Amino acid sequence: MCALCGILGGKGHWSDxxxxxxVFAGRAEPQTxxxxxxxxxxxxxxxxxxxxxxxxxxxxxxxxxxxRTGRTAIVDTVGEIxxxxxxxxxxxxxxxxxKYLSALANxxxxxxxxxxx
Amino acid sequence: xxxxxxxxxxxxxxxxxxxxxxxLLQRLLRTRELSDVAVLVNEFGEVGLDHHLLQGVAESxxxxxxGCLCCAIRGDLQKALRDLLSxxxxxxxxxxRRVVIETSGLADPAPIxxxxxxxxxxxxxxxxxxxxxxxxxxNGAAQLDAFPEAVKQASMADxxxxxxxxxxxxxxxxxxxxxxxxxxxxxxxxxxSEISGEVHRLLTDDIYDADGKFREASHWTAExxxxxxxxxxxxxxxxxxxxxxxxxDWTAFGVWASMLLHRHGADVLRLKGxxxxxxxxxxxxxxxxxHIVHPPSHLEKWPDSDRRSRLIFIVRGLKRARIERSLAxxxxxxxxxxxxxxxxxxxxxxRSRVL
Numbered sequence: 380m381c382a383l384c385g386i387l388g389g390k391g392h393w394s395d396x397x398x399x400x401x402v403f404a405g406r407a408e409p410q411t412x413x414x415x416x417x418x419x420x421x422x423x424x425x426x427x428x429x430x431x432x433x434x435x436x437x438x439x440x441x442x443x444x445x446x447r448t449g450r451t452a453i454v455d456t457v458g459e460i461x462x463x464x465x466x467x468x469x470x471x472x473x474x475x476x477x478k479y480l481s482a483l484a485n486x487x488x489x490x491x492x493x494x495x496x
Numbered sequence: 497x498x499x500x501x502x503x504x505x506x507x508x509x510x511x512x513x514x515x516x517x518x519x520l521l522q523r524l525l526r527t528r529e530l531s532d533v534a535v536l537v538n539e540f541g542e543v544g545l546d547h548h549l550l551q552g553v554a555e556s557x558x559x560x561x562x563g564c565l566c567c568a569i570r571g572d573l574q575k576a577l578r579d580l581l582s583x584x585x586x587x588x589x590x591x592x593r594r595v596v597i598e599t600s601g602l603a604d605p606a607p608i609x610x611x612x613x614x615x616x617x618x619x620x621x622x623x624x625x626x627x628x629x630x631x632x633x634x635n636g637a638a639q640l641d642a643f644p645e646a647v648k649q650a651s652m653a654d655x656x657x658x659x660x661x662x663x664x665x666x667x668x669x670x671x672x673x674x675x676x677x678x679x680x681x682x683x684x685x686x687x688x689s690e691i692s693g694e695v696h697r698l699l700t701d702d703i704y705d706a707d708g709k710f711r712e713a714s715h716w717t718a719e720x721x722x723x724x725x726x727x728x729x730x731x732x733x734x735x736x737x738x739x740x741x742x743x744x745d746w747t748a749f750g751v752w753a754s755m756l757l758h759r760h761g762a763d764v765l766r767l768k769g770x771x772x773x774x775x776x777x778x779x780x781x782x783x784x785x786x787h788i789v790h791p792p793s794h795l796e797k798w799p800d801s802d803r804r805s806r807l808i809f810i811v812r813g814l815k816r817a818r819i820e821r822s823l824a825x826x827x828x829x830x831x832x833x834x835x836x837x838x839x840x841x842x843x844x845x846x847r848s849r850v851l
Binding site: 392393394395396398399401402403405406407408410415418419422423425426457458460461462471472473474475477480483484487 | 753773775776778791792822829830
């Protein structure tokens with residue numbers, strides 16, 4: 380528990396590299412837990428842009444999701460984000476949906492093009 | 497805090513009715529290395545199992561709110577394992593270092609795996625080790641045709657032991673093996689007549705066992721895994737290895753896999769991977785059963801000079817090309833800007849880049 384804010388430690392997820400320190404011990408650039416959460420939040424925002432859902436890291440302990448209409452949800456792990464995003468964003472989260480993938484790839488290509496200019 | 501590899505391993509021994517589960521188990525439990533194993537059986541079959549730590553469980557399944565059958569807690573198993581744990585702690589039973597669950601012939605291994613990996617108490621004490629499936633060389637093919645349970649048992653296996661070899665013939669065994677290989681490209685195949693020597697490894701090898709993880713991972717990187725493009729489908733189940741040339745970003749992979757399993761977990765019977773993770777010099781191993789993924793493990797060195805990532809999927813109705821394209825796109829999001837800085841969506845589709 381955080382002594383300052385009283386928040387209980389969040390649940391772990393298999394994709395948290397902190398959950399398996401030996402596996403990632405040889406990393407050329409050691410990554411802190413907060414840095415990993417920051418990177419994950421950035422990726423989640425790119426992934427959920429089409430859903431109109433914005434994700435923020437909440438005290439390094441949970442994720443705060445907000446929809447365009449102001450609906451919010453707080454979840455502990457990345458595994459719980461999808462159900463919450465579907466509920467507040469009103470669209471299924473399917474990484475194999477062809478339209479969704481094309482939109483994601485398009486945005487990425489545009490960004491890379493923009494970076495080159 | 498106990499690391500995942502230190503939890504008590506649990507093996508699932510499954511297989512269709514009469515396929516020789518108990519006979520195999522009898523043989524395994526006679527070995528010195530498996531003398532401290534507790535056994536839970538779903539039903540007491542015709543072949544008696546004489547073991548000092550044997551307990552029966554009656555099948556009962558608690559469906560969870562989402563109603564997904566693979567994410568059901570097996571209430572019987574929950575109770576039996578909690579009880580076993582409590583008795584071990586009190587010293588009421590001899591100390592055991594492994595548990596073997598012998599399922600009934602029609603059991604679906606998925607809820608058993610889910611119970612182990614997600615139940616509030618059990619997941620802190622037990623971990624899923626290998627799933628061993630027995631397939632009868634005489635009746636196996638017909639059972640695969642007629643019973644989806646048999647297909648699922650074979651698809652989810654880490655090891656497939658083909659039994660009753662002496663009652664079949666070489667062409668029939670070869671055809672069965674080919675069919676099973678199409679269903680499950682990463683399982684180790686063993687013919688019961690070949691079992692000798694280090695028999696206990698059938699149970700003890702897994703990616704969390706310091707001694708056995710290299711052998712286990714070698715089944716995922718075998719030549720036939722790489723070359724395999726399954727064209728034979730059984731009940732819409734197929735297995736394939738997706739190969740990625742470029743290192744994978746671990747965070748992007750975690751987001752992608754989590755989203756994939758959220759939507760399609762019921763159709764991803766197994767997900768195994770030997771991954772080249774960007775910035776990590778040694779291969780990272782992942783292992784999942786439907787909606788659940790174990791914590792990652794790793795090998796101390798690469799098995800060979802090939803540094804590509806291999807993701808093995810055993811899926812029902814999902815397309816390989818779509819899965820590969822999807823992961824490639826997610827992997828490119830590593831340097832995605834904050835959402836407020838993202839450009840608006842373009843109407844023109846672009847080709848995805850190959851990793």
